[in-house]
Amino acid sequence: MSVLLWILAGLLAAVFLPAGVMKLVTPYEKLVADPRMGWAKDFSPGMVKTIGALEVAGAVGIILPGLFGIAPVLVPLAAVGLGLVAIGAIITHLRRGEVPNVFPLVVFVIMAAMVAWGRFGAHAF
Numbered sequence: 001m002s003v004l005l006w007i008l009a010g011l012l013a014a015v016f017l018p019a020g021v022m023k024l025v026t027p028y029e030k031l032v033a034d035p036r037m038g039w040a041k042d043f044s045p046g047m048v049k050t051i052g053a054l055e056v057a058g059a060v061g062i063i064l065p066g067l068f069g070i071a072p073v074l075v076p077l078a079a080v081g082l083g084l085v086a087i088g089a090i091i092t093h094l095r096r097g098e099v100p101n102v103f104p105l106v107v108f109v110i111m112a113a114m115v116a117w118g119r120f121g122a123h124a125f
Contacts, residue, residue: 005118008111009062009075012082015108017059023052039092051085058082062115065125072125076116083112 023031028045031037040048061078065071086108093101119125 001118002123005115005123006066008115009066009079012079012108012111012115013059013063015059016055016082016085020052020055020057020059023048024056039089039096039098042092042096051088054081054085058085066119069125072119075125076119079112079116079119083109083116086112 028040028048031040031048043051058078058081061074062082063075065074065078086105090102090105090109093099093105
């Protein structure tokens with residue numbers, strides 16, 4: 001089970017890290033011009049950067065503490081955080097009528113919940 005949790009954590013990090021970095025380094029005007037990022041128009045530039053920072057922090061926090069054994073309680077906390085970010089994205093996409101964007105996010109919420117459950121429970125570090 002621990003291997004499965006590592007795989008799920010790695011997949012979550014692989015999704016959220018580049019997404020967060022992109023939100024942090026891309027100018028707001030360029031983000032809102034991208035048709036795939038239409039949701040960004042609903043948020044201030046600072047909020048989009050905050051979402052990006054949360055995604056990066058979650059991606060780093062779901063891997064590094066467990067890998068190095070330093071404050072491993074951060075792993076399930078990061079998983080909860082990534083799940084909450086994904087739930088916020090689900091709500092945003094549903095409000096905008098972008099239903100096809102919701103399915104992958106539901107999968108990410110389930111993955112994050114599994115990591116949080118496993119790392120808080122029987123498979124904690």
